[in-house]
Every structure is written in structure tokens, then in C-alpha cells.
Amino acid sequence: MQQPGRAAEIKAIGIGKSFGSFRALDNLSLNIGPGEFLTLLGPSGSGKTTFLMILAGFVQPTEGKLFSDGVDITERPAEQRAAGMVFQGYALFPHMSVEANIAFPLKVRKKSAAEIKRRVAEMIERVGLKGHETKLPAQLSGGQQQRVALARALVFEPGVLLLDEPFSALDKSLRGQMQAEMKRLHQETGTTFVFVTHDQSEALALSSRVAIFNHGKLLQVGAPDEVYDRPANRFVAEFLGEINMLPLKGVKRADDGATALCEDRAITLRGNADAVNGNAILAIRPEHMSIAREAAAGENGIAATAVGSTYLGAATKLDLTTRQGAKVTVSVPNEVAAAALSKGNSVWLTWPAEKGFLLPDGG
């Protein structure tokens, strides 16, 4: 974080933080590669923000070490780490103009007046705030304030940019626009971005990797498709989006997967079937199941009855109940849902072997 203009590589080893008897963060080890866009995802109180504050230097970890480009910065105070940071609610200086806000980190670094002027103007241009230079933060819209916060955090070319739920106050359309803008800024600057959110779709859309937190523990880190399609446990599976869970019996490992009984029907799984034998849970995303009149021999499928639907515009969410009473949700094209519902009786739910995955029973 100390060499401006270069993306920092951050290494956290065994970081823990206790507030009194509350364990906010437990034994966290994580490498953040230079230029990466890493999202820390989790519900509130999961430890993601605590970790971000430790990265910024505002919170001292109780144990563990933090390295930036191989240098131990665990004890280094925030003002010397100088990571760019965008706070929830932006934390702009209310008494300073847009220009003065963005110039602040450069003035602190005692840059020449000419350089400050040039770099602030460049930054204002880059985030699209031309014409607003002399306004106070209170005279700007939420989206504009967001841009000022980003510009102020990036103008001194920090090795890493930390973002604490920066879009939580924006409405949906503006949020999408700012997300695209942030992705562009990440590509242009090449800086390491660490982004905190509790919004899973935002995490999946933006990041090169997602780190999922719960109860102070880092549960899984991986590329968005990796954590979405192959979650390590039930919490990750459910947090990243809607998912169907069906009890399995007689799970047996097989070549490149497993076989099992689902509602008395033999099914097969491919990949990610490690170390589970006997009873387990089969997890499948709603969009990975299809409705069929019949399941062919050897195809994964169970019988179910359609009970209701929710129209979502582009698709319909169809609710079904299996023969043994499990509730299943499937996301299907609108006309398929209508047909299934109008019949009101049995249909078959089928899915490709590689789309279902095993979770330990009860875990």
C-alpha cells in the first residue's frame, strides 16, 4: 500500500479480532492478488467490515499478521498505510467543495499546487463531475457524492482501494450505473479493489473473486461462478441465491462423482462428491432444473406437482411439491410454467448430472 501507482498484494495470516467476549473475526487467512477485485460478502455482523477496517488500519487485529507487498504492516497506523477508502455514506468533508475534497489527500502529501490542480482536474473528468467543481457535497445527488468519494480515494493512486458498501444508499438503476462505472475505474487504474457488500448479486456481478463470511469466519473464496455453482457448504449455497435441497440416501462414490437415491429413484452426480457417503443433501439452483413430461431412463429426475407460480417478467418461478413432500422451486420460461400449472398434476423435474451437488446432511 505504500507504493503509489502500483497495485498492492495483500496477505492476511491468521487474523483474529475480539471485542470483549465477542469474536468478530476468527483465524482468517487470505491472499489478495495485485489488481484483483475481491468482494467480501456476508450478512451484517459476519466480520466482513471488521476485516476491511483491519485492512485500512482503523481496527487493530487481536492476533495475526498483515502483509502488503511482503512488508509487515500489522502495526502501521491508518494514516501511513494510505489505502484509498470509500465509506458507507461516503464521509465527504461537508465544509469543502468537490475540488477541495478531491485535493485533500494530495495536499496532505505536500504535492505542488500545479500538480494538485492537474491531477484533481483529471480525476474530475474521469468520474464525470465536470461543472460541479465548486459545489459542496450537500448540493450534490447521491450518485454524484459517490463519484466524489471514489475520486478522492483514487486521486493519490493508492495501491489498494477499500469500499465499504458504497452503493447501499443508491436506488436500483443508479446502483447499476455506478457498478459499471466502478468496474471501468478498476480496469483503468489497475489498482487492487477490496469491496464489502451484503448483496450477493452485486458481489457476483463485480468481482474477480468473492470471499464469503459468516459469524466471523471466512467460509469460502473463489471466482463468482465457482462459489455459485460449487458452494462449500449450505450457508454459502443459500446466501448466494435460491437453492433447492433434497434429501439423498445411499450415496456411493463412483467414477468422477457419485450415485444415490433421491425419492427412491437412482440419480447420478458429477464432480464435487468428495467424502460424502450414506445420507446427504442434494442441492440444485432453480434455473438448473427443467420441467419434463417424462424422465428418460438414466436421466436425473423426480416427480412433482405444481402448486403455484410467481411471474417475474423474463421468467416464471414455479413452486412444486415432490411426492415425498419436499418443496422445490424452478425458474422456467413463462409458457412452460403456464402449461405445468394448467395441468395441475404430475410433472417431472430433471437436471443434468453436473448441476447438482452434495452438501453434508444437516450441515
Add this chain to the structure above:
Amino acid sequence: MRGTLSDRMGAALLMAPLLLFLLLAYAWPFLGVVKWSVTLPTPGLGQYGALATDALVQSVFIRTLRIALIVTVVSVAAAYAITMVWVRGSPAQRIVAEFCILVPFWISVLTRAFGWVALLSNRGLINTWLQSIGFISEPLALVRNEFGVIVGMTHFLIPFAVFPLASAMRSLDERVLLAARGLGSSRMRTFWTVFVPMTRSGIIGSAMIVFVFSLGFFVTPAVLGGGRSVMIAELIYLRIFQSPDWGLGAAISVVLVLFVGALMAVLFRYVRPKQLI
């Protein structure tokens, strides 16, 4: 709309006794004072003309402004430090600060003024102690002069200066200070370029309250000034009760009230009343 209207009527009814009291106890008698100022001893604006030329009145006015200014600067600065401890200190520091702020309100202004006399007079604690350790041979003139007045008034007014500052410091977003540090600003720089400007409304409010109080201060200057450092309120008292010159005393009162009124008008342009509490 009907709801809002009846709400307003209700609010007006609740305020009515207060307004009536202010009218009867302040506005009406003050009109009497205004009347004296233009009728005694002879009708006309003669007393106001005298004010503009009377050397004594002018010197008292200037002294009052000077003392009020010094007291304001010292009180607000001291209150700022105390308030920082009260609002941002550790739990133990907060308790001590709160105690120090509240206790003075339980002791009468007269008691405190005489307390300072006991400390500051020629044979008071400070002078006797300094003489006994041989630091000075003659007692220092600490009281019966402007210095004594300033000490006593500052001591009395600091707690009043605390509340607007506390209100401003409490409403400050902690994340803005973190942001400044995160951007590389040292604690000192953050204090002067972020913290102080962001508590500006508190500083203005606090300064105005202390300044306005100081202008009309009576007991403390009368006791600690010992008749030698007369301020405007004492001068009014002397004109009314000792050298009966009601017209001049009344004219000074009117000028003082107008001056304070103008100051308050300026204050409320910059600070909302609720920020003062």
C-alpha cells in the same frame, strides 16, 4: 391540512402563557425604559446625544466590549477542550468532565465571585502562597481590576459555552474523521482542517452566547472589579440608583438591548436555535 392547522393552533395555545409572561415581565417594562430615555429629564433625544459625547460612558462601552471579547475567546477555547474530553474521551474521562461542567451550575454566581476574591486578593491564597515561597515580595494585583473580572467571568461562562459545542461535536460523523486519517492526514492536521471546521456552528453559537452574556454581566464585574473596572450593566445601575440620572441610564439600556438584539439576529442567520442546546 386541517390536522396541521389544528396542530399549529395547539402549539400556539401551549406557547401562549410563555409569550404572555415575556410580554408582561419584559416587553412592557422595557417600553417604560424606552419612554424614560426620551422624556427624562426633558423630552427629546438629548440623552442619546449625551451618550455619543460622554467620555465616561464611551470608555465603559469600550472596556465592556474588550472584556467581553477576551472572555469569549478564552471561554470558548477552554470549553472546546473540555467538550472534546466530555464527548470523545474514555468513559472515565467523560464522567469527570460531566461533573466539572455540571457542578458550577449548583453554586450561585455571588458565591463564586467571592470565592475568587478569597483566592485573588492581596491577602488571598495565591498572593500569600507566592510570598511565602519567596517568589514575589509585593502582592500581585489580581483583583479589583480587569484581570479579576475576566477570570471570574470566564469561570462562570465556560459551562454555558460547552453545550453548543457538545451538540456540534456529537452530530459530527465519525467516519469523516476516519476518512481524513485514511487519506493520510495526521491527527493534528485532521483536527485543524476537518474537526474544527465541522464544529463551526457550535463555535459560533458558543461564542455568541458567551459574548452576549458578558455584555450584560453585573454581579461578577461589580464584585471582582471593585468599582474600578466598571462594565456597562454596573454603569446603568449607578445611573439609576446612585447618581439619579434615569434618562441616561435608560438610554444606555436601550442601546445595549438593541446591540444584543442585532447580534442575536446575526447569530440566527448562521446557527439554528436547536444547535445551541
